Amino acid sequence: MSRVGNNPINLPAGVEVNFTGESITVKGPKGELTQEIKKGIEVNVEEGVLNVSRPSESKEHKAMHGLYRALINNMVTGVTEGFKTQQELVGVGYKAEANGQILELNLGFSHSIFMEIPKEVKVTTETVKGKNPTITLESHDKQLIGQVAAKIRAMRKPEPFKGKGIRFVGEQLRRKAGKSAAK
Numbered sequence: 001m002s003r004v005g006n007n008p009i010n011l012p013a014g015v016e017v018n019f020t021g022e023s024i025t026v027k028g029p030k031g032e033l034t035q036e037i038k039k040g041i042e043v044n045v046e047e048g049v050l051n052v053s054r055p056s057e058s059k060e061h062k063a064m065h066g067l068y069r070a071l072i073n074n075m076v077t078g079v080t081e082g083f084k085t086q087q088e089l090v091g092v093g094y095k096a097e098a099n100g101q102i103l104e105l106n107l108g109f110s111h112s113i114f115m116e117i118p119k120e121v122k123v124t125t126e127t128v129k130g131k132n133p134t135i136t137l138e139s140h141d142k143q144l145i146g147q148v149a150a151k152i153r154a155m156r157k158p159e160p161f162k163g164k165g166i167r168f169v170g171e172q173l174r175r176k177a178g179k180s181a182a183k
Helices: 059-080 144-154
Strands: 016-019 025-030 031-036 042-046 049-053 082-092 097-099 102-106 113-116 122-126 134-139 167-168
Touching: 016 042, 025 059, 025 134, 031 059, 049 059, 082 144, 097 134, 102 134, 122 144, 144 167
Parallel strands: none
Antiparallel strands: 016 025, 025 031, 042 049, 082 134, 082 167, 097 102, 102 113, 122 134
C-alpha cells in the first residue's frame, strides 16, 4: 500500500502557501497555481514543511490523501523550477514552427495545422539538419503542459511499422515486423 500522502513537502525559500477550507494556492518565483481540495483533507504548514493529513482510514480518504499530496508537490516544484517536455517529429517533410503562441505543424497532410498554445506554456521549435525537428514546451503547470503535449501528439501518433509520427524525446516504441516478402 502506498504511503505517498504521509511524506512531508519541504517548501523552498520564496514559496508562499495559502490554504482555505476548499482550495490551496501556491505562489513562487515562476507563477501562481490553485487547486481545489475535497472536504476532510487537511493541510498544515509549519517551519517550511507542508504536511497533508486525512480524517479517517477509509479507502476514499486514503486515495485522496496521496493524490492531493502529489498534486501539491507538483505545484511547489512547478512554481520554483518549472517543467519541460520535448517532442520530436519523425517523418519525411514533417516540420514545426512557432510564431508566438501559434504552433504551425506540417505532418504530411494536404494542409498545415495551426494550434494555439495557452499563454501559460512557452513553446519553442528547433530544426537541425540531419536530425528530427523538436518541439519544446515549458510551463509551471504540470497538468497543463501534459495536456498540451498530448493534444500535439494526437495530431499524428507514432505508427508501429516505420515509427513515423510525433513522439516524446526518449520514448521507446514497440515496432512490428510487417509483411514478409513472398518468394
